[in-house]
Amino acid sequence: MERKIPLPMLVLAILGFCYLLFPILVVVLAGLTTGEFLTFPPKGLSLRWVISFLNSEKYLSAFFFSFKLALMTMVVSTILGTAAALFLARSRFIGRAALRAFFLSPVVLPGVVVGFALYAFFITSGLGISRTIWGLWIGHILYSTPYVIGTVGASLATFDVSLEEAARSLGASPMRAFRKITFPNIAQGIQAGSIFAFIVSFGQFEVSLFLSAPNSEPLPIAMYNSLRYKFEPDAAAAGIFAITLVIASVLLTNRLVNIRRLLERQDG
Amino acid sequence: MAYVEFSTISKHFGNSVAVADLDLQIEQGEFFSLLGPSGCGKSTTLRMLAGFVKPTTGTIHVNGRDVTALPPEARDIGIVFQNYAIFPHMTVFDNIAFGLVERKLPRAEIKQKVDAALAEVGMTGFEDRYERELSGGQKQRVALARVLVIEPEILLLDEPLSALDKKMREEMKFWIKNIQRSVGITTIYVTHDQSEALTMSDRIAVMDQGRVLQIGTPVEIYEQPASRFIAEFIGESNLLNGTVKEVDGAVSSIRIGTATVTGRLTQNSSVSKDQDVALLVRPEMIRLHALDADEQPKLTGTVAETIYQGSVVRYRIQIADQDLMVEVANRPDLPRLDMAEEVAVFWDADSGVVMA
Numbered sequence: 316m317e318r319k320i321p322l323p324m325l326v327l328a329i330l331g332f333c334y335l336l337f338p339i340l341v342v343v344l345a346g347l348t349t350g351e352f353l354t355f356p357p358k359g360l361s362l363r364w365v366i367s368f369l370n371s372e373k374y375l376s377a378f379f380f381s382f383k384l385a386l387m388t389m390v391v392s393t394i395l396g397t398a399a400a401l402f403l404a405r406s407r408f409i410g411r412a413a414l415r416a417f418f419l420s421p422v423v424l425p426g427v428v429v430g431f432a433l434y435a436f437f438i439t440s441g442l443g444i445s446r447t448i449w450g451l452w453i454g455h456i457l458y459s460t461p462y463v464i465g466t467v468g469a470s471l472a473t474f475d476v477s478l479e480e481a482a483r484s485l486g487a488s489p490m491r492a493f494r495k496i497t498f499p500n501i502a503q504g505i506q507a508g509s510i511f512a513f514i515v516s517f518g519q520f521e522v523s524l525f526l527s528a529p530n531s532e533p534l535p536i537a538m539y540n541s542l543r544y545k546f547e548p549d550a551a552a553a554g555i556f557a558i559t560l561v562i563a564s565v566l567l568t569n570r571l572v573n574i575r576r577l578l579e580r581q582d583g
Numbered sequence: 584m585a586y587v588e589f590s591t592i593s594k595h596f597g598n599s600v601a602v603a604d605l606d607l608q609i610e611q612g613e614f615f616s617l618l619g620p621s622g623c624g625k626s627t628t629l630r631m632l633a634g635f636v637k638p639t640t641g642t643i644h645v646n647g648r649d650v651t652a653l654p655p656e657a658r659d660i661g662i663v664f665q666n667y668a669i670f671p672h673m674t675v676f677d678n679i680a681f682g683l684v685e686r687k688l689p690r691a692e693i694k695q696k697v698d699a700a701l702a703e704v705g706m707t708g709f710e711d712r713y714e715r716e717l718s719g720g721q722k723q724r725v726a727l728a729r730v731l732v733i734e735p736e737i738l739l740l741d742e743p744l745s746a747l748d749k750k751m752r753e754e755m756k757f758w759i760k761n762i763q764r765s766v767g768i769t770t771i772y773v774t775h776d777q778s779e780a781l782t783m784s785d786r787i788a789v790m791d792q793g794r795v796l797q798i799g800t801p802v803e804i805y806e807q808p809a810s811r812f813i814a815e816f817i818g819e820s821n822l823l824n825g826t827v828k829e830v831d832g833a834v835s836s837i838r839i840g841t842a843t844v845t846g847r848l849t850q851n852s853s854v855s856k857d858q859d860v861a862l863l864v865r866p867e868m869i870r871l872h873a874l875d876a877d878e879q880p881k882l883t884g885t886v887a888e889t890i891y892q893g894s895v896v897r898y899r900i901q902i903a904d905q906d907l908m909v910e911v912a913n914r915p916d917l918p919r920l921d922m923a924e925e926v927a928v929f930w931d932a933d934s935g936v937v938m939a
Contacts, residue, residue: 482670483655
């Protein structure tokens with residue numbers, strides 16, 4: 316059956332898409348310019364600045380630093396976020412809503428505030444982790460975990476607790492019941508949360524601005540620092556790689572999830 | 584000591600009392616039902632026995648063992664949930680094998696036991712299906728097989744028929760009862776449906792507001808209800824208001840309007856002269872016939888409504904200012920009555936129960 320979308324809605328939807336996609340288009344085209352400066356529309360198209368990015372020690376190390384940091388953040392955020400979501404979903408106590416709000420607050424608070432607060436804390440507490448990858452890691456975990464809590468919480472909301480009770484009654488310990496019953500049924504939420512955590516960490520700017528060390532900068536900070544002094548298109552080329560990585564990771568997860576569903580269906 | 588024994592069990596959730604001072608003894612091999620309206624504490628009672636809810640006070644013994652503090656996995660109790668709780672990411676085979684895998688049985692033995700369980704519930708050939716490929720009745724069978732295969736000491740059934748359509752429900756009632764009888768397993772069945780409880784149970788505990796009101800066989804619960812609440816909750820009932828005219832042992836005469844009828848008292852109840860009481864008479868216990876001119880029946884009434892239901896005909900009879908529902912089998916030897924007809928109303932002395 317053909318679905319009919321009213322014309323005004325269709326126009327609005329297309330406008331919305333353009334609004335969302337235009338900045339990406341600007342970055343991609345600006346990165347492919349042949350000119351000396353970052354301009355839009357670009358002056359001719361070439362891979363000049365892409366090659367420049369690939370040969371740039373500064374950008375490549377920033378790219379891989381961001382990648383490593385995002386992976387490290389993803390691992391910890393996924394574990395902490397899943398545990399927090401389970402706790403929030405399973406326990407009944409006064410102040411549960413307040414605790415949830417507290418866990419989610421890093422997303423709501425201005426990033427500058429969170430970044431500055433952490434910086435001030437690291438400095439004054441004498442932990443020796445200000446302007447190190449460890450301090451930066453903690454900041455990113457703080458920022459990414461709420462996304463995992465959100466997606467895992469959503470999948471727990473539709474998870475029937477009696478499945479776990481049935482497993483317990485059949486002889487499974489709490490850990491076994493979680494591993495064999497609960498985990499497989501909320502795995503998609505965890506997977507989505509971890510990819511969110513990765514993307515959020517990879518693109519994080521405000522917290523990184525306060526916490527990153529000059530010689531090991533994440534990609535957004537490297538781009539920002541570079542653009543402050545010279546308006547060169549290799550920053551846009553770096554943007555192309557960042558966008559590609561994010562899109563690839565989303566597509567990859569989508570693919571993994573769908574393949575699994577497909578397999579299950581064929582088994583039956 | 585009984586096979587399953589609840590001793591002064593209570594459960595409080597904050598300020599609300601879900602179960603209060605419950606004492607229950609259930610014998611080995613018995614089919615025991617907890618019957619009551621929603622919120623009466625029957626599910627909480629079952630969940631305390633399964634180990635999902637910790638009682639506030641009291642102890643629970645199963646087969647002589649104090650299980651009150653044991654986690655569910657250490658109790659050896661099988662439970663079938665209202666929604667069956669079939670693991671959606673596992674095949675039927677893996678669902679049924681779950682408890683055996685947890686008990687670390689050898690593969691060959693698991694295969695053999697699962698096959699036997701599938702055969703017992705009539706689901707052979709379904710081992711590779713997933714939950715979403717099963718009908719409600721099939722899920723029910725899988726859930727039961729998954730529990731029976733571990734040979735638990737007790738089987739708990741939490742409203743297992745409420746998710747099925749009416750026809751399937753009737754079928755599964757007898758099927759569950761037959762399986763229970765052939766396995767001989769002690770079974771505790773939670774339901775709000777009185778017909779399920781009456782059909783399947785050896786004994787029933789009627790619960791309301793966290794308390795057990797009466798424990799008895801289906802016949803006792805239906806024919807000698809301990810209170811008006813039970814009388815009205817179990818089956819259909821007429822409660823005629825009257826006053827006690829005379830008490831003679833377990834039988835008393837009740838004045839209803841200008842007529843006097845007899846009723847019997849239930850165990851442990853007593854009434855005194857001139858007390859206001861209700862007389863319980865079940866609709867199917869009442870006989871009617873058209874009034875003869877020379878007859879002097881104790882009770883007469885007029886037909887206010889007739890409802891034809893196929894196998895039975897129901898009449899609403901007006902007696903003075905009270906209504907009486909009467910159910911008559913649709914048989915050729917029983918006369919049909921017309922609207923506004925004067926009728927004589929009879930029941931056996933045993934069929935009227937006096938409720939204080």
